[in-house]
Amino acid sequence: MLDVLIIGAGAAGITAAIYAARAELKFEIISKDVGGLTLWSPDIENYPGYHDLNGIELVEKFKEHMDQYDIKVKDDTVEKVEKKDNNFLVKTKEGREYETKTVIVCSGSSPRKLKVDGAEKYEGKGVAYCATCDGPLFKDKDVAVVGGGDSAVTSAQTLLKIANKIHIINRGDELTGRDKERIKKVKESDKVEIINNADTKEILGKDDFVNKLKYEKDGEEKTIDVEGIFVEIGHIRNTDMVKNLIKLNDKNEIIVDESGAASEKGVYAAGDVTSLPGKQTVIACGDGSRTLLTAFDYISKKGESDD
Amino acid sequence: MKMTVKIYTTPTCPWCKKTKEFLKKNNIDFENIDVSSDKEAQKEMKEKSGQLGVPVIDIDGDIIVGFDKDKLKEKLDID
Numbered sequence: 001m002l003d004v005l006i007i008g009a010g011a012a013g014i015t016a017a018i019y020a021a022r023a024e025l026k027f028e029i030i031s032k033d034v035g036g037l038t039l040w041s042p043d044i045e046n047y048p049g050y051h052d053l054n055g056i057e058l059v060e061k062f063k064e065h066m067d068q069y070d071i072k073v074k075d076d077t078v079e080k081v082e083k084k085d086n087n088f089l090v091k092t093k094e095g096r097e098y099e100t101k102t103v104i105v106c107s108g109s110s111p112r113k114l115k116v117d118g119a120e121k122y123e124g125k126g127v128a129y130c131a132t133c134d135g136p137l138f139k140d141k142d143v144a145v146v147g148g149g150d151s152a153v154t155s156a157q158t159l160l161k162i163a164n165k166i167h168i169i170n171r172g173d174e175l176t177g178r179d180k181e182r183i184k185k186v187k188e189s190d191k192v193e194i195i196n197n198a199d200t201k202e203i204l205g206k207d208d209f210v211n212k213l214k215y216e217k218d219g220e221e222k223t224i225d226v227e228g229i230f231v232e233i234g235h236i237r238n239t240d241m242v243k244n245l246i247k248l249n250d251k252n253e254i255i256v257d258e259s260g261a262a263s264e265k266g267v268y269a270a271g272d273v274t275s276l277p278g279k280q281t282v283i284a285c286g287d288g289s290r291t292l293l294t295a296f297d298y299i300s301k302k303g304e305s306d307d
Numbered sequence: 308m309k310m311t312v313k314i315y316t317t318p319t320c321p322w323c324k325k326t327k328e329f330l331k332k333n334n335i336d337f338e339n340i341d342v343s344s345d346k347e348a349q350k351e352m353k354e355k356s357g358q359l360g361v362p363v364i365d366i367d368g369d370i371i372v373g374f375d376k377d378k379l380k381e382k383l384d385i386d
Contacts, residue, residue: 039321056321124360124372133320134360136343208357228359
């Protein structure tokens with residue numbers, strides 16, 4: 001029987017694991033990757049103490065920290081969490097089963113897919129969801145970023161160093177990202193053209209690869225020549241494994257109280273997957289630590305009542 | 308028989324890194340090709356895989372797109 005099972009090894013899960021190790025709890029951390037969405041961040045300029053690291057470098061620091069406590073992330077995917085007496089039974093894709101007193105869900109989010117004609121057909125053929133990964137393939141080419149929030153601005157900033165021209169196709173009146181420093185850098189570049197109030201309509205290609213993007217603005221359809229399209233239209237929360245166990249809100253986020261506790265006793269959530277505002281690496285770390293402390297108190301009390 | 312393994316990557320792509328770690332862990336020799344700086348290699352990758360996304364792994368001419376652990380295991384004969 002485990003004390004804690006941590007689902008996901010992004011910033012939240014890693015922090016929870018470090019706290020769990022220091023608290024000498026019996027725990028496992030299960031994830032198909034280490035670093036979560038932090039890995040995809042090109043430049044992390046707002047994490048205290050590390051103002052000039054990129055996502056990969058910050059995650060390397062996280063890994064070194066985990067090594068200090070000999071924490072090994074189990075390479076697997078949690079498929080289901082169910083109640084078993086006063087504890088939980090966790091089942092994974094590779095057929096593992098764990099019994100645990102508490103579960104901390106740190107499963108984060110995945111990019112939302114663009115649903116227009118051509119988007120699926122040309123995915124991996126010009127349509128991309130990670131500027132950090134695939135951006136370098138578009139050196140000196142014309143590209144588009146679809147979206148207008150912080151992620152779209154971040155992608156545009158990444159592409160500044162690579163692409164020839166960047167069109168930002170934004171549905172809203174203006175870029176809504178809250179990182180004004182970043183918006184300023186993007187707006188000031190003469191490589192960038194921001195097209196507001198524009199609705200992406202279709203992605204077109206030639207010889208199996210993207211060559212055009214069609215959008216509508218003021219009732220008029222326009223087409224631009226681009227070889228790469230980076231989609232940044234928000235995220236969906238990875239909550240399938242607990243959807244029958246705990247309460248989610250209309251965005252499929254896990255509803256938690258101020259201590260990080262979900263609707264079922266013994267289940268906690270931390271990081272981007274929760275209903276709390278602010279999807280940031282530094283917030284995820286804070287969440288991970290808080291929920292582990294909450295879980296620790298619960299386990300201690302449970303121990304007394306179970307005896 | 309020894310297999311020839313090539314992996315097409317960019318320096319910043321986390322899944323490329325993960326794929327390389329996986330190959331190293333299983334003692335598979337491979338050639339890493341950085342397509343961000345080599346236009347010819349990028350063209351080669353595009354033609355082989357029909358993809359503009361990394362990583363692309365070429366195992367004796369068999370193409371795997373993305374870090375697909377099950378496919379890698381099968382092609383490389385790893386348990």
